[in-house]
Amino acid sequence: MIETKVYDAIVVGTGISGGWATKELCENGLNVLVLERGPMVKHVQDYKTMNDDPWDYPFKGELSREDKEKYHKQLRVGWAPKDDVKHFFVNDLEHPYQETKRFDWIRGYQVGGRSLTWGRQSYRWSDIDFEANKNDGIAVDWPVRYKDIAPWYDKVETYIGVSGQALGLEQLPDGKFQPPMGLNCVEKDLQQSLDSKFEDGRLLTIGRVAHITENTTDIEGRGPCQYRNRCWRGCPFGGYFSSNSSTLPAAERTGNMTLRPNSIVHEITYDDNQKRATGVKIVDAETHEKLEFKSKIVFLCASSMASVGILLQSKSQRFPNGMGNEYDQLGRNIMDHHYQLGASAKVDGHLDKYYKGRRPNGFYIPRFVNLDEKTKRKDFLRGFGYQGSANRTNWSEMVAEMAYGKELKESILKPGGWEIGMGGFGEMLPYHDNRVTLSKDKKDQWGLPQLDFDVEFKENEYNMREAIKEEAAAMLKAAGFKNVNAFEADTGPGLGIHEMGGARMGHDPKTSVLNKHNQLHAVPNVYVTDGAFMTSSSCVNPSLTYMAFTARAANHAAEQFKQNKFS
Known part of the structure; x- marks a missing residue:
């Protein structure tokens, strides 16, 4: 069935990018249809576990044997899903994919997407990142530089609320910060050790995180963080940024948004005569009904790999191998x-x-590596950072096996000793043969082709992984800490939950899919603003960059629309 109404814009996805695209387009006066493949999640009302305690669940929240089978790939991440948040992660039996090589695809299909469960770490890129491919002779050059994105970082940070500390670092530009959260005593010890014992400029700061830390009237409908650390269940206070608490309500207040959950977009339609996209085709997730919606602009924000999959399925006489895939660039890198x-x-x-x-x-x-000649490494390109914390261990550690009576009662009233840990987030290079394709024979329950991943780490990544472990151990030893243990879990690409690439930006249509405004080179009324557009990966969490690029692209689209460029 084809709906006759023509929307000004269709936004596919309601996560971090989709929420921002919707807000900006609606506030610019466009009539916007928002399509989400998962069910509705209303802010506060649908956070059904937001106030639960560990004792409210059997087995301390661990999944049952039956649920572990349902979430067998989501569980690779180690910390999720648990009983309190499993509803915000996909059932792997219902949403399968193929792995020619191991790829840990962690997903959340609901209104708000993974903005409900993200780690909220929010860091700006610098020109060190935007110029890296060009300087190293790797892949293709970014068509933008920091000065192009800086005003949009300002806009996004001011709106979502990012707490953090200004550092004056070239590799990590400062932003518009709310007051930083505090370090504890052990973290301060490590901070002082790095300052005094290393000469390569390494330092420790509190994480830059999308949490409101002060009472403010500038951020509508949200309050400051309550330090409950139950964020991934949905925050009823709106302390952390999510689409549900922030951008989608802002779009709704304009009266220009129509939101349709349970709508699986699988194809962008194309008119050969107009040389424009005309809308999208969906399958209703509940009824399996096939529908088509029309619009003058399409924003793909379905998540990196899902957006690539939609483009690959969008075939026409003009694009027999997928929309924008004239030069076999789609799904690569x-x-x-x-x-x-x-x-x-x-x-x-x-x-x-x-x-x-x-x-x-x-x-x-x-x-702190590969920033200049002094910090240059011969064994790998690019760099890495660390995220970590120190805490006092469980009370039970102080309970000796033979304790009883008065000794037992006194022991369980005291916390254990301190421990500290840090994990590395390192950059992965873009490789032409690291790709995702449509499976030739495996389909999902809606009759749509599954994605097939053929992605791997290569020599540069494996060399960097060794350095990440070595440097982490060296920093903890230098601080005088005990029983230092380097660790590495058995993982594959994807587990960082920062999957990106597949429809990269670039100057040349023959070597990239998108231009500097996130438009398909060949179809300018289609924008892709989730992680699929990334040309390289940096080593910092990418969500803030997705939001900045999305806000920029949406305002570009609105300007083009008002100039009748998409009529």
């Missing part, structure tokens, strides 16, 4: 960040100190 490797240690002393609340944030050690 898939990247992620390194994850689940670093070092941990025990800490003597400070037994008279503790901390207040459950800080939903950790410390951050910015990149």
